[in-house]
Amino acid sequence: MATESTDLTTTPAPNPTPDTADLVFLSGPVHTVDPARSRASAVAVRGDRIVAVGHEGEIHDLIGPGTEIVDLQGRLLIPGFQDAHVHPVGGGLELGRCDLSSAVTADAYRELIQAYAAAHPNVPWITGGGWSLEAFPGGRPTREFLDAIVPDRPVFLVNRDHHGGWANSRALELAGLTSRTPDPADGRIERDAAGAPSGMLQEGAMGPVADLIPEPTLDERTAGLLRAQRLLHSYGVTAWQDAILGRACGMADPTPAYLAAERDGTLTARVTGALWWDRSRGVEQIAELLEKRAELTGGRLRATSVKIMQDGIAENHTAAMLGPYLTACGCVSDNSGISFIEPEELRTYVSRLDAEGFQVHFHALGDRAVREALDAVEAARRVNGRRDTRPHLAHLQVVHPDDVPRFRRLGATANIQALWAAHEPQMDELTIPFLGPQRAARQYPFGDLLRSGATLAAGSDWPVSSPDPMAALHVAVNRRTPDAPPSAPVFLPEQRIDLGSALAAYTAGSAYANHLDDTGSIQCGKLADLVVLDRDPFDGHSAEIAETRVLQTFVGGRRVYAADDA
Numbered sequence: 001m002a003t004e005s006t007d008l009t010t011t012p013a014p015n016p017t018p019d020t021a022d023l024v025f026l027s028g029p030v031h032t033v034d035p036a037r038s039r040a041s042a043v044a045v046r047g048d049r050i051v052a053v054g055h056e057g058e059i060h061d062l063i064g065p066g067t068e069i070v071d072l073q074g075r076l077l078i079p080g081f082q083d084a085h086v087h088p089v090g091g092g093l094e095l096g097r098c099d100l101s102s103a104v105t106a107d108a109y110r111e112l113i114q115a116y117a118a119a120h121p122n123v124p125w126i127t128g129g130g131w132s133l134e135a136f137p138g139g140r141p142t143r144e145f146l147d148a149i150v151p152d153r154p155v156f157l158v159n160r161d162h163h164g165g166w167a168n169s170r171a172l173e174l175a176g177l178t179s180r181t182p183d184p185a186d187g188r189i190e191r192d193a194a195g196a197p198s199g200m201l202q203e204g205a206m207g208p209v210a211d212l213i214p215e216p217t218l219d220e221r222t223a224g225l226l227r228a229q230r231l232l233h234s235y236g237v238t239a240w241q242d243a244i245l246g247r248a249c250g251m252a253d254p255t256p257a258y259l260a261a262e263r264d265g266t267l268t269a270r271v272t273g274a275l276w277w278d279r280s281r282g283v284e285q286i287a288e289l290l291e292k293r294a295e296l297t298g299g300r301l302r303a304t305s306v307k308i309m310q311d312g313i314a315e316n317h318t319a320a321m322l323g324p325y326l327t328a329c330g331c332v333s334d335n336s337g338i339s340f341i342e343p344e345e346l347r348t349y350v351s352r353l354d355a356e357g358f359q360v361h362f363h364a365l366g367d368r369a370v371r372e373a374l375d376a377v378e379a380a381r382r383v384n385g386r387r388d389t390r391p392h393l394a395h396l397q398v399v400h401p402d403d404v405p406r407f408r409r410l411g412a413t414a415n416i417q418a419l420w421a422a423h424e425p426q427m428d429e430l431t432i433p434f435l436g437p438q439r440a441a442r443q444y445p446f447g448d449l450l451r452s453g454a455t456l457a458a459g460s461d462w463p464v465s466s467p468d469p470m471a472a473l474h475v476a477v478n479r480r481t482p483d484a485p486p487s488a489p490v491f492l493p494e495q496r497i498d499l500g501s502a503l504a505a506y507t508a509g510s511a512y513a514n515h516l517d518d519t520g521s522i523q524c525g526k527l528a529d530l531v532v533l534d535r536d537p538f539d540g541h542s543a544e545i546a547e548t549r550v551l552q553t554f555v556g557g558r559r560v561y562a563a564d565d566a
Contacts, residue, residue, distance in 0.1 A: 020064030021046050023528070023557055026056055029536055030077045032522040033508045038500075043077060045528040048556030053522055075551065076536040078503065079521050080238025080529035081469040082510035084415050085361075085394045085459030087243055088232065089254030090162075092224030093216060094128055094463050095231075101130030101160060101463065104425075109135065110149060113157075117150050125213050126150055129158035129250070130463060131166065133315050134425035140190050143169045143199030156209050158250040161464045163313045165206040165250055172197050175208035186279065186340050188318070202316050203338070210250045221257035229261075229269055233561040235468050236531035236550040239270035241459070241514050243361065243394070244307055245296070246276025255296065262299045268560045270300050270529070272514040274307035274361040279340045283352055290356060304515065305359040308349070310340055311369035314397055315430040319366035322400060325434045336368065343372045350376035350391075351383045358389065359515070361415075365395040367403070367442070374406045381410060392457060392513045398435070398442050399449075407454035413513050414449045415457045416505065418476035419465045421446065422484070422491045446476060447495040456505035457513040469506050470537075474546035476502035482546035499538060499545065528557035532566075 021044035028041035032053060042059040044052040052059050063069065094101070098116040100109050109131055117126055133139030146155045146168035154171035158164070167175075179195040187204030189197050201209060216224070232240065247253040261267035273296060275289050289306060296303035312318025317325045320337040327333045341349070350360050360380075362373040370393060377391050392413035397420070407414050420427075421444035432440045450456060458476075460467040474482050477499050479491040490496070511520025518526050532552040537545050553561035 021051060021059075021062040021067050023068050023070070024059060024063055025070045025072055025077050025530070025532075026059070027072045027074065028077055029072075029074070030522060031503070031538070033079050033504050034521045034523050040522070043522060043530070045557040048527055048558075050522060050524055050526050050528050053524055070532070070552070072532065074536070076533045076538075077522070078531050078533065079507040080519065080531050080553065080555065081236045081506050082514060082516070082520065083232065083237050083240040083459045083462070083467065083469070084392065084457040084510040084513045085243045085417065086232075086240045086462050086467065087251060087254075088228035088240065088462070089221055089225045089242070089257050090251035091463035091467070092226070092228030092231075093220065093252065094130060095227055096224065098126055098128030098157060099130055100128065100157065104132050104135060106135050106141070106145070110145070113146070113149050113155070117153070124153065126153055126155040127157065127213055129162070129165075130160050131157060132160055132426065133164075134429055139315055139430050140198065140200045141166050142192075143167060143172060143197070146199065154212070156213060156250075158206070161313055161315070162249040162251065163203055163318065164316055165201045165209060167197075167199050167201060167209050171209050171212075172199070174212055177208055186338060188316075203312050203318050206250055216252050218256050218260060221252060221254060222260045225254065225257040225261055226266060229267070230561075232269065232467055233553045234550060234563075235470075236533075236553050237269070237467065237469065238529040238531070238553060238555045239272075239511070239514060239516055239519060241272040241274060241305065241361065241510075243274050243459075243461070244276050245273040245292075245303055246278075248276050248309075258301050259296070262301050267300050268555050268558075270514075270516060270519070270555070271302070272305055272516070273301060273303035274305035275303055277306050277308045277349070279309070282345070283349060286352055286356060289358070293358070302515070304357075305361045306353050307361045307363070308341065308346070309363040310346065310373055311337055311364065311366050313365055314435065315426055317434065319397065320369040320372070321366040321398065321439070322368045322371070323439075326436050328433070330433070337366050339369060339372060343375065346372055346376045347379035351380040354380035354387060354389050354391075355384050357387070360389070360391045362391070362393045363395060364393045365397045367398040367400045367439070370396060370399050371403055374403055374410060374412060377410050377412050378406075386411065390513060390515060394459065394461075396449075397444060398439050399445050400442065401448070404445060404448050404454075405452045407449060408452055413455045413457050413509070415459055415513060416444070416446055416476070417459060417461050417465065418444075418446065418472040418502065419460065420444065421479055421495070422475050422481045423489055424481055427491070441492065443492065445495050446497050450497050450501055455509055455512060456501070457509040458502070458506040459510065470548045471546045473499065473502045473506065473537075476505075477542050477545060486543070499542070528554060530554040
């Protein structure tokens, strides 16, 4: 007899016969993300591949004495989620350091920092992060706040978006930052009334402090990766694109951890790596990137993308805008943000990378950065023709209407971080007042991009924000945070997208961006990367989407996560 589970937990079946399935899911529904057959009720898996999709009568002959059966009991089976922009090793490391991501107030941060410092008296540096800008006036905490907690050791804590760092006086002193230190070209040192560094370092200004922090060991990085992998699998994530392979943004290079995990067989996810583009250098680094691609491509790891960070973030006014930011009084400022790479150079770099078969993964948040990235893709298409490099632009906070149709025309994927598209303090207090009404109305235009025919992929940018895809789907559909009351205003309601499109972005769309063409949907012949949810969110109210939990996650037909109550 076949082994059957009514509680969604099973024991691996012994030695199925060659013509039968190893694993069968029955009593769906199954949401396939296949436009030709969007729904089914049964799926069969042999080895690591899907061999049948249909209804129970179509699957019955594939069930043998050694077939493991998962009775879905009406729970939804979907393709595995794929996170198209995430930093797992950095996130995993931060979970083991001074982690401030669970709090949102200055008083709570004080308590967490005090507790961590007391529990780790021999750690030479207090590092970690995850604090929110809105907890401090103007998003700028001070060195004095940290000095009162830890006066004798250097402290450096990156904020939750990793575009700024908070240092105490000891860290600033060790880095040699004084009132006479000029701002770097790609960042800003926030200063007090006397011109001395106040403790907040924006973008490239973090470098002098970050460079002094002891590098985590290989064992620490690998532990961080495996900690992150367990968390991501628990959210149904079966593949991802690591948005930085290299040392940047206050995070250690994750590359050694991936190599170690791939070598010892503990890497269970499918990983596309985006090699970091050093903006202080030029085309001479392409030869090194080619060497790294060859070294880091094999098994479940493929370093076939290159990450170019073209601008910063809107909250600290480093996102590159077509027009100037407003000041606190609503006046026009003299600052339009920072393009980290000159547009002409960017077009050259992207064309050269495209010619070498690299995908380019852009960080492009402001409307000027988005336009500069699209111009670079267009230049590459003009020089090299239409190659299957699948460039994608991540974040897309402000997109000029003229640039929306260019995504489809150029074959550039819109990589969305949906969780950010809602009213919350960082948006309402630190962003909208400084963008002005016209630009504020152009934020996160998911609906416009979808209607224009653009391909959407999706990612979390964790540890910047939660890696839970269901929370992101909730915001994409509702344009409200999961904890928002029913009376909360909807953020730009015309940009809401339907659940099917949002789910497709987080599965098939991200699979396309990751060049994982045999994943992303439930179809015969594709890899059995599958997720069992605790309900069918299509049957419930949209306000309940974020309540959906993952019960089981499979990669290549192998169960890599099961909830305690599954």
